[in-house]
Amino acid sequence: MKIIPIALNTFRESARDRALYNLMVFVILLIIASVVMGRIAVGQEVKIVIDLGLSAMTVFGVLMSIFLGIGLVSKEIENGAIANILSKPVRRTEFILGKYFGLCLTLFVSSVVMAAAITGALIYAQGGSDAAQWRLWPAAWLIFLELTIMTAVALLFSCFSSPALSALFALLIFLIGRWSPDLKLFAETSNSAAVRAVSRALYHLLPNLANFNYINETAHGEVAPWRMIAGNTVYAVCYIAAALAAAALIFNRRNFK
Amino acid sequence: MSVIEIENLTQDYQIGFWRKRNVRALDSLNLRVEAGEVFGFLGPNGAGKTTTFKILMRMLRPTAGEARILGQPLDDLRMRARIGYLPERPYFYHYLTAREFLVFCGALCDLPRDRAAKRAADLLDQVGLSDSADKHLRKFSKGMLQRAGLAQALINDPEVLFLDEPMSGLDPLGRREARELIANLRARGKTIFFSSHILTDVEAMCDRVAILNRGRLVESGRLSEILKTRSNEIEAVVSGVNEEILAELREFALEVQPTPEGARARLESDRDIARLLEVIHHANGRLVSVNPARESLEDFFMREIGGMK
Numbered sequence: 001m002k003i004i005p006i007a008l009n010t011f012r013e014s015a016r017d018r019a020l021y022n023l024m025v026f027v028i029l030l031i032i033a034s035v036v037m038g039r040i041a042v043g044q045e046v047k048i049v050i051d052l053g054l055s056a057m058t059v060f061g062v063l064m065s066i067f068l069g070i071g072l073v074s075k076e077i078e079n080g081a082i083a084n085i086l087s088k089p090v091r092r093t094e095f096i097l098g099k100y101f102g103l104c105l106t107l108f109v110s111s112v113v114m115a116a117a118i119t120g121a122l123i124y125a126q127g128g129s130d131a132a133q134w135r136l137w138p139a140a141w142l143i144f145l146e147l148t149i150m151t152a153v154a155l156l157f158s159c160f161s162s163p164a165l166s167a168l169f170a171l172l173i174f175l176i177g178r179w180s181p182d183l184k185l186f187a188e189t190s191n192s193a194a195v196r197a198v199s200r201a202l203y204h205l206l207p208n209l210a211n212f213n214y215i216n217e218t219a220h221g222e223v224a225p226w227r228m229i230a231g232n233t234v235y236a237v238c239y240i241a242a243a244l245a246a247a248a249l250i251f252n253r254r255n256f257k
Numbered sequence: 258m259s260v261i262e263i264e265n266l267t268q269d270y271q272i273g274f275w276r277k278r279n280v281r282a283l284d285s286l287n288l289r290v291e292a293g294e295v296f297g298f299l300g301p302n303g304a305g306k307t308t309t310f311k312i313l314m315r316m317l318r319p320t321a322g323e324a325r326i327l328g329q330p331l332d333d334l335r336m337r338a339r340i341g342y343l344p345e346r347p348y349f350y351h352y353l354t355a356r357e358f359l360v361f362c363g364a365l366c367d368l369p370r371d372r373a374a375k376r377a378a379d380l381l382d383q384v385g386l387s388d389s390a391d392k393h394l395r396k397f398s399k400g401m402l403q404r405a406g407l408a409q410a411l412i413n414d415p416e417v418l419f420l421d422e423p424m425s426g427l428d429p430l431g432r433r434e435a436r437e438l439i440a441n442l443r444a445r446g447k448t449i450f451f452s453s454h455i456l457t458d459v460e461a462m463c464d465r466v467a468i469l470n471r472g473r474l475v476e477s478g479r480l481s482e483i484l485k486t487r488s489n490e491i492e493a494v495v496s497g498v499n500e501e502i503l504a505e506l507r508e509f510a511l512e513v514q515p516t517p518e519g520a521r522a523r524l525e526s527d528r529d530i531a532r533l534l535e536v537i538h539h540a541n542g543r544l545v546s547v548n549p550a551r552e553s554l555e556d557f558f559m560r561e562i563g564g565m566k
């Protein structure tokens with residue numbers, strides 16, 4: 001199994017990337033700033049810190065997963081590192097999976113750091129421990145799942161199109177996926193049969209990312225139910241498996257001039 | 258069984274964005290490399306050497322034809338564990354140190370961690386990088402990267418080595434060390450298939466060569482068979498001679514070429530050596546070497562390729 005050394009090496013790459021640390025520092029500063037903003041709106045502190053914190057986590061996480069996800073394979077093709085890998089006893093599929101899981105490990109560590117920063121900010125704002133500080137972790141897990149889905153999507157696109165186009169496609173998919181309930185509504189209510197068919201196909205094909213957004217509810221004191229977390233986890237695993245299978249299929253046929 | 262078998266290998270590159278057209282980079286190449294050989298793969302720029310390596314290393318699927326290594330198809334993973342490859346433009350993860358990089362390559366070849374670490378240290382020493390072993394590859398010079406590339410190709414102690422211009426970017430000492438490394442590997446029974454533009458190195462190291470031009474095989478075989486020996490002719494190199502002496506030499510030599518140190522004279526047979534000695538001793542010159550005259554690989558290259566261009 002060559003997936004593990006490739007994944008660990010990919011993780012090591014990001015662990016040595018100074019840009020990533022700068023990004024994390026920026027997110028943490030943002031979370032600290034939310035505490036200050038919470039102070040202004042008396043009585044809303046917890047709500048604002050959770051809301052802003054988890055939103056920042058989503059935005060930065062998604063940008064990371066799209067841009068790093070696209071670079072995973074395309075950068076190695078660009079700079080020729082792929083020649084070294086393919087000459088060795090490594091399957092192309094193992095390469096794809098290793099790269100993918102390596103970035104997931106990076107995303108996992110950064111998600112934990114960001115969620116911990118939000119928790120810390122809450123402890124400071126509330127002056128002690130409180131149930132609200134635990135509530136945000138299930139919501140953070142959902143965000144992490146969303147990131148792993150977006151990484152798989154970005155990786156899939158980068159296997160057959162240029163990095164710039166892949167970024168554009170992946171961002172579009174993120175936005176549409178976030179509004180998937182509207183898409184469904186559209187699919188049900190449009191007058192034109194063709195529009196209904198297309199939007200229904202899109203609804204089923206694109207990831208249903210709206211389900212992974214539990215930020216607002218969490219800010220208002222709800223805890224994501226277990227049943228929903230389990231269901232979304234299964235959905236994410238299936239979606240990722242399908243995207244990676246497609247990516248491997250395409251990558252296996254490619255020539256590297 | 259040949260170690261490398263290449264049959265009718267053909268590769269077209271598609272170029273142009275709007276009006277696509279094909280460029281044939283490799284045209285029905287047939288080649289066999291036997292076990293234990295050092296095989297030189299030669300040809301001018303753009304001849305198709307790197308293209309051949311890329312096909313053998315699974316980067317490109319050939320337009321036509323096929324190839325086998327160690328009797329196995331190119332995708333066979335067990336065969337892959339028994340070969341090593343140095344790409345033409347080695348790029349390796351610049352965020353790794355040389356040692357980490359070699360250990361990573363070892364892991365890709367299924368070496369246990371401690372074995373890979375031991376082997377990495379040995380190889381870094383062999384390619385003269387032990388002082389920079391823990392430096393990031395980002396800070397390596399071109400020649401140092403080339404050395405690291407040579408080391409990674411050897412991490413799994415391969416039976417067959419594919420080297421695309423192993424000498425490029427190496428300093429004179431490095432070139433000599435690389436030659437010695439290849440000689441050592443050969444002595445241990447390894448097969449080495451390499452491309453190069455440095456013909457003197459090729460002459461010094463290869464059992465057989467193949468010469469490619471515009472994707473076609475021009476010639477292949479033992480150097481002693483390809484290069485014409487010029488019957489009984491003798492080549493003598495002399496030093497410390499002046500114009501007058503050169504004129505005297507020209508009287509009986511077939512050809513006299515001035516060199517920075519003196520001159521190179523081609524004689525009809527060894528009977529003329531005595532006369533040559535007489536002439537140069539008279540002028541306090543010195544005899545540097547006497548050899549049977551043989552066409553150099555460079556002469557051959559000029560004759561075969563130069564004429565076709």
Ligand SMILES: Nc1ncnc2c1ncn2[C@@H]1O[C@H](COP(=O)(O)OP(=O)(O)OP(=O)(O)O)[C@@H](O)[C@H]1O
Pocket residue numbers: 257270271272280281282300301302303304305306307308309345
């Ligand atoms: N990616 C590519 N796209 C289009 N044509 C290519 C590509 N790579 C190589 N070629 C063409 O294929 C031919 C062979 O190139 P190749 O790189 O195999 O030559 P080479 O023998 O390795 O040359 P050199 O000695 O300069 O390294 C050349 O005509 C080159 O222009």
Ligand SMILES: [Mg+2]
Pocket residue numbers: 306307308345421
């Ligand atoms: Mg080349």
